[in-house]
Amino acid sequence: MTNATCRRPAVAALLAALLVPPAAPTGAAETKPTPVGPLRPLVRSVDVTVTNIDVVVTDSKGNRVTGLRKEDFEVVEDGAKQPVTNFYAVEGGALTVIGDEPVPPAPTPVPMAPPASPPAEAPASAQKTWIVIFVDNLNLTPFNRNRILKNVQGWVRGSVKGNVEAMVVTWDRSLKVRRKFTNDGRDVADVLGQLEEVSALRVATLSERKDLLQAIDDSVSEEQAVGKARQYALSLKNDLEFTLDALRSTINQLAGIEGRKILLHVSEGLPQSPGAELWKYIQDRFRSMSTPTQGFEFDRTTGYIGIVQAANAAGVTIYGIDASGLTVDSGVTAESRATTARVDSFVERTNLQSMISLLSEETGGQAILNKNDVTLALKEIEKDYTSYYSIGYRSLRPGVDRPHKVEVTVKRKGLKARARRSYLEKSPETRVQEATISALYFPRDDNPLAVGVEIGTPVPADRQNYIVPMTIRVPYARITLLPEGAKARGRLIFYFMVLDAAGKTSDLATQPAPIEVDAAKLESLARKDYVYDVKLVMIPGGQRISLAVRDEVTNTVSYQQRSIFISALGPESRGSKAR
Structure with missing residues (x-):
């Protein structure tokens, strides 16, 4: 009717x-x-919020630890201990414990025997997993990108299926969705393979730096060299700002999706302070102690903290892959043979890797650094979203958006808990x-x-x-x-x-x-x-x-x-x- x-x-x-x-x-x-005139509240209410934190537990050798109960965990929010009220364990992609009770497995069927009653349901599966593969072409060279993406292709073929979906986006001063979410791992792998024909722009950046190093050598004064380096650093800073905006935009789009959300960022590093290695180079070239202070002007740590806050607010875990792998000392490369001083490889690498580590560790993920083959590291990521614990605690909330620090530890000695370190309390x-x-x-x-x-x-x-x-x-x-x-x-x-x-x-x-x-x-x-x-x-x-x-x-x-x-x-x- x-x-x-x-x-x-x-x-x-x-x-x-x-x-x-x-x-x-x-x-x-x-x-x-x-x-619309002022609307008075319909009811006076107090929100009871359950905050859920996904936790990966490993032993001293990095192996996943199963069989823990809620009594094994301690949660501290803003310095105050919180009693664990909600708990479940996931092992191999299936729920194994809810609260204090194990999840019973489905009974083994008897061949050719007609069921006397409706069949029991299969074990409950864990929450859905969404993986965004963010290929940062602005900060990649073709060779390193293609080598790492071949590892990723092999991984997604076997891992993206069922309740695990992946999408592919690229960034080259323009954010492009190459493949929307799908659980067809072969399709995702094919899209990643097609990226071999797409330009990777870090080659141009390195070429520009090579010319700059020669220009610094030809400078008649430290002041002249600093001026040339500043222009290069400002250009890198501008590119970095847009890169962080692209990351934030991608993360924000995931905020309203339910389930585990992973952002796999593939680059050759993101600079904490664009051009940091140049100030050290100028210092060595002119035997000065004043130049390194220039790096503080370009430090973008606050921008990365903003990405961490956005990711934790959206429930996104970041895994940063440094595609440069094991590299040789910049001071003995062809780039440096014609220059007066040497690029300090430690300063350069630390500058490029420190923020990848920050983004990953603060959101509950891990940075994959100094590896030419990341196949094993990708399998570790898969273990993270198929074997973990979900820990929840209740608290009375005023219903406003507020950030909180949170720390999860395991009471048993020798075990390490890995989880996001902050979250945003969100209003309805x-x-x-x-x-x-x-x-x-x-x-x-x-x-x-x-x-x-x-x-x-x-x-x-x-x-x-x-x-x-x-x-x-x-x-x-x-x-x-x-x-x-x-x-x-x-x-x-x-x-x-x-x-x-x-x-x-x-x-x-x-x-x-x-x-x-x-x-x-x-x-x-x-x-x-x-x-x-x-x-x-x-x-x-x-x-x-x-x-x-x-x-x-x-x-x-x-x-x-x-x-x-x-x-x-x-x-x-x-x-x-x-x-």
Whole structure:
């Protein structure tokens, strides 16, 4: 039977979701939403948050340790011990312990014997694993990249399957998704193989440095040499800023996905202080003690800490691979034979590897350094996401976004726990916003509120933009309404974000919708829908709409995505459900 509808009496707001490049805004002016007065809280509540930390435990030889219980762990948050309340163990990709009880294995079937009762379920599997292979072509040379990616290809062929999915992205001053998430390891390996034909740009950087070293040798004064080195360091710093932005963007897109999330960053190092080895070179060339202080000006440690914070907030574990492997002393290479001084290899390597280690260790991963073949190291990563412990603890939260330091240790001697060292306590609002953004890239169809979406025919708004009408239906039976005398009150919050075919996104738009009905009519409303009409201003072309609806009383959230093509030639465009 078709449900009857009860339309919202107020006029729906017009939300401007203009898809334009951030640096060059265009399109119609934004029409402001209908003002909504101050909304007093529906209920007074205290959030009880369960913080979950995934922990890898190894012995002194690096072997994974299984068979531990929650009593074996100690958790300290911001200096205060926390009792472990939630616990499960994963071994070989399957749950083996939940709380204090082992997970029973599935019984062995008897051949040819008809089942006397429904078959028992197989052992519960662990949470899904998402692996992003980030190939940093800006900081790679072709030979080293291709050598390491051959190892990665062999690994993904056997490891990416079932509930393990991988995607491939590249960075060469432009962030490109080469393959979206898939559990077809052979497909991922093929995409990685194709990257051998893609330019790797570190060759140009090294060539530029070689010329610079000669120019420093030809300089008549230390001041002149410093000036030349500064220009080179500023160029590296600019490239590094964009690289960190690309990493942050990739990490943020993963924030709303549930499961274990791994970012495998492949590069030949990321500089803590761009050009650090040059200041030491100039010092040796001119026998000066003042030049090394120049390096402090270019130190970008704070930028890397920002990446750590973003990764821990999104639940992403970073594994940094230094593709340069085992290298010879820069002072005896062809580059240095024609120069007066020598590039200090220790300064250079420490500068390039220290931040890879920081990103990895602070997020619960490990850096893979000084290895020409990383096959065994990749297998260790696989052990990390197939054999681990999940430890949870409860605490009363004020519901605001706050960072926390956390330390997990094992009480048994000789065992080492590895986990992320900080996390961001997130409010329900932040979690929904992140999930709405992530759903633009990674489809999500959780719909406990039974939300229905209808997209109407786009109509021109002006010469550049179209108005796209959208009707959102939520059954009253799924909405929590609290009695207040003769009335019953509730509130839904709607979240909208749009992605165009060029990869540009709108700002996230949020609209609260207070609901107030006669308490006496609650029973009759049970078979009706609450209907919310909204209009989006969009440009022509293919668009993807991400929608979330949150019941503010219970924090129950539904996520929906739709694809639509808006033709600039006529009104024949139609909205269609995203796949």
